[in-house]
Amino acid sequence: MKLPTGIPNPNNKVCKLQKSLYGLKQASRQWFAKLHNELLLQGFKQSKNDYSLFIQTTNSSLTIVAVYVDDIILTGNDHTIITQLKHHLHKVFSIKDLGRLHYFLGIEVSYVPQGIILTQHKYTKELLQASGLNDFKAAVTPLPQNMKLSSTEGTLITDPLYYRSMVGKLNFLTNTRPDLAYSVHHLSQFMQQPRDTHLQALHHTLGYVAHTSGQGILMNGADKLILQAFCDSDWASCPDSRKSVSGYILQLGKSPISWKSKKQATVSRSSAEAEYKAMANAAAEVTWMVRLLTDLGFPIHEPVTLHCDNQSAIYIAKNPVFHERTKHIAIDCHFTREKVMEGLIQLTYLPTSSQIADIFTKILPSHQFNKLLTNLGAISAKIVGGVKNTTTYTNEHVP
Incomplete structure (x- = not known):
């Protein structure tokens, strides 16, 4: 580290760093x-x-x-x-001891008799103010039903930075808003060249957020907490690439603890293959979650139930025979089959009407959307109370 300008240094000496300082790469x-x-x-x-x-x-x-x-x-x-x-x-x-946990990294923590509620009400308010919109049209779903955005339809917008900024802010909101996971995933595909159709869809999502600003997730306890997973896919849903969308959610008891909506890396030749790939993503998350819960003193001794609404995908995963018609499926997707044979996961058929992971793959009719959202563990919250033996700290200076 060189000496500051103005300090005599005839021998060209340097400073020895005693401790890391803010602003340094290694701090x-x-x-x-x-x-x-x-x-x-x-x-x-x-x-x-x-x-x-x-x-x-x-x-x-x-x-x-x-x-x-x-x-x-x-x-x-x-x-x-x-x-x-x-x-x-x-x-x-x-x-600095901040006492009982009420706010951490933009997430507000509330305590009710049923459990703990996680929301981002303050962050949502700041996000809506940053949007520059004064009037938000009420929306009952994050995106219009059956809407499929394309990367080529519409006129390029003059301020792509605004679009990218708002989608990025919405992405952070999905930490406590699983109902926004699919819409944010869909909007984020057009960050490079956003068009007016994409901007209209973004404003629709902001309207939905504005009228559900108090929504969060409820983490409730139970005498026996059971880990279960739900997975689903929407086959060939992308109009540009014809790739499918995968979605999954993990619940511990009735509390959602992990979820994702993501476009698949390759094109699936059948709906069964698309479901099988979604199942593999969920199985990988289950494997990691079981190890993490074991670290936390909560070992999982029984097979984790993975709910899927496609009988063909379940049959492929359960059958150890490598059929001719499944050779085209990537080898890493057979990860699910390995976990089934190990006894870590058991596959169960679930009707589409009850498949809560469906909310991560497409925009549903409002009545079905609200039904699955309730089963998922979403709740509209108010800030209340405190909790015992849970503390938040922030460091005043870095050594």
């Missing part, structure tokens, strides 16, 4: 390495399935530390251990 890495070492010294173990997660288990206690840069969530069932860890972190890093 964040050095900060995390320091925090990592301190937590290990306190008896925590870093999760191999999520490197930002640290866990300490004893015969009678479980303490969990979740880290995002210099923001930390600390929770557990032993208040003494939590207090000791807070004092140690304050001594080493000079932390």
Whole structure:
């Protein structure tokens, strides 16, 4: 590091860096390495399935530390251990104790008798203000039903930066709004050259967000929490590439904990193949989630039920015989079959009318959309109450 201008330096000396400073490329890495070492010294173990997660288990206690840069969530069932860890972190890093968890990375946490509600009401309000629109037309679904946008239809808009910015903001909103996952995925395909038709669809989505701004997800407890997954696909739905859309959601009990809507990488030659690929994506997420829950002291001993509404895809996954008509399916898609044979996953047929993953693959009629949204775990929330032994911290300075 060179000496600042104005300081005499006849011998061309340089500065030796004693600690990492904000603005340096290595600052964040050095900060995390320091925090990592301190937590290990306190008896925590870093999760191999999520490197930002640290866990300490004893015969009678479980303490969990979740880290995002210099923001930390600390929770557990032993208040003494939590207090000791807070004092140690304050001594080493000079932390600020923000008390019970109410706000973290734009996500608002509310507490009701039924459980914990996660929303982004404040972020939604800021997003709508940034849109520059004064009048939002009411919409009952995120996008008009049966609408299929194309990359070539319509006139190029003069300000593509606005479109990209708003879609990016909506993407962050999907952290607590699974009902927006498909629409944001669909709109994000036209970031390179957005057209007026895409902008109209974006305004429709903003109208839906404006009239559902208090919506979030409910995380409720139960005596026996069962992990289950739902997967679905919309075959050849893209009018430009004829690629299919995959969607899945994982629920722990009745609480949604992971979901995704994504266009498939290759063209599927049949609806069964498209469903099979969606099933493989869900199976991979289930595999990771089982390992993560085991780290958290919640091992899954029974096969995870994966619900699918396509009988042919279920038959392909269950049958170990490599049929002639399935040779064209990529080898990695047979990952599902391996997990079925290992006993990690069991496949179950579910009628399309009850398939909640359908909401991640297409725009549904309003009555079906609202029905699946309720079964999914979405809820309209108000900010209330507090919770015991859950704490948020933010670091005042990085060492």
